[in-house]
Amino acid sequence: REGRMTAARWRNLAGAAGLSRRGFGSAAPNKVIPVSSVGTSGVLGMLFKPMLGAFKSPLPPGYQVDPALLAQAPTEVTVLPNGLRVASETSRVGTATVGMWIDAGTRFEPAAINGAAHFLEHLIFKGTKKRTQRGLEMEIEDLGAHLNAYTSREQTVYFARALKNDVPAVTELLSDLLLNSKLDEGAIERERSTILREMQEVNGIPEEVLFDYLHETAYQGTALGKTILGPEENIRSLKRADLQSYIDSHYKPHRMVLVGAGDIEHGELVKLGEKHFGSMAADPGGRTALDLCNQDPAFVTGSMVQIRNDDMGECHFAIAFETCGWAHPDAVAFMVMQSLHGAWDRGSGLGDVTSNRMAAAVSTTKEALRYQTFNTSYTDTGLFGVSGTALPGEDLDDFAHEVMYALIEPCFNVYDELLENAKRALKSSLLSSLDNTSAVAEDIGRQLLVYGRRIPMAEMFARIDAVDSAAFKRVCNKYLYDREIAVSCMGNTHSFPDYNWLRRKTYWLSY
Helix, strand or coil: CCCCCCCCHHHHHHHHCCCCCCCCCCCCCCHHHHHCCCCCCCCHHHHHHHHHHHHHHCCCCCCCCCCHHCCCCEEEECCCCCCCCCEEEECCEEEEECCCCCCCCCHCHHHHHHHHHHHHHCCCCECCCCHHHHHHHHHHHHHEEEEEEEEECCCEEEEEEEEEEHHHHHHHHHHHHHHHECCCCCHHHEEEEEEHHHHHHHHHHHHHHHHHHHHHHHCCCCCHHCCCCCCHHHHHHHHHHHHHHHHHHCCCHHHHHEEEECCCEEEEHHHHHHHHHHCCCCCCCCCCCHHHHHHHCCCCCCEEEEEEEECCCCEEEEEEEECCCCCCCCCCHHHHHHHCEEEHHHHHCCCCCCCCCHHHHHCCCEEEEEEEEEECCCCCCEEEEEEEEEECCCCCHHHHHHHHHHHHHHHHHCCCCCCCCHHHHHHHHHCCCCHHHHHHHHHHHHHHHHHCCCCCCHHHHHHHCCHHHHHHHHHHHHHHHCEEEEEEEEEEECCCCCCCHHHHHCCCCCC
């Protein structure tokens, strides 16, 4: 998540002074503001303040920070001797969420065991060396706690939500699950059928299948092209040794963050982390997720996959451009871009009386049912685009035309009032998304893994505010104008435009 700069002069000085961080470093575009990652205090400030003048603050001249944002509870971070990070944010709400965020996912699986990370997500709850599956379930029920997990292409998460007095109990339980799981052969065999049923359910959701196809074609030949569940043959053939090998390779303390959010003291969580996870062996020479991504980088190939089934009553499609990674200085502009184009559904009753130019245009095409803008980020790459659903007909090219026109128009013209509306909507969405302890824990864990720090909301707002029309136009031209696209479509696609037609819409001929 990032922003834009206001002083190339400050950027150069900060870069020369070595003031960059993993998140939003000094390799920033014009107008990137390193709001909290740099400072002008101490000896460095004494040296630079006289020469910086109006730019002596990392904030733009005259920028006003909302005092309410400065009251945000701090995120405290402690690194244990073995490299495990412990991060927490305290709020007096009576409950707390504790979880382990792991920098490992489908991307880091060899093709032969693709699906192992997701298989482990299921299997890890099937019993440990001192807890049976039934005993585990009864213990969670007796605590009145909620235990869950999920796997993505780059991360795996295990977390529990409980009353504040039960934090020690759920932390010990999480450590037992992660460090002492039995990986019983019988449980592995039983879980195969469960995952295969889950695969059937997922395959019945067009949007899920559409985005799996999109990743498969966009990232063909790279690790991000693999699905999270893995192919059916892998699910049927994965062995205990495969799962244990994945754990041994990737569940390393320097790639893990123990997160607490809610009614919990940081010192208490650090003690619990040392007690229950301190036995994990440090791996000082071990590779990080970033090292693995650099070794096997992902990139987008301009391509299209079409799964035609005229028996389906709708046409589903997704069009994507390659963007930047999580910590790139341009990433925040895509957050604003997603907010600008938004989403639309014919059932909402919202017609052309909307300030959203894409929604207003799409609403006039009779086949269009809905669309949604997506912005998916990974370590070194990302996908930004639009997915849509339409009734079959001869005018699907009209739907596609309006989508592509709205995406490319900001390369030439950005409406300031619409941009400000988008930024306000984005800020509102960011604040409202942190409405419970699990959401806060998710935000802390994800940011510690992808940025190496928790970005204060005041800094995030400053970065959003720094995305002005010139910056927005620059990002659109850099990543969207006359760039290759990846397209997936399925269903009744007989009249959906082909790749060359869509690719032609990524640039305009001006006379």
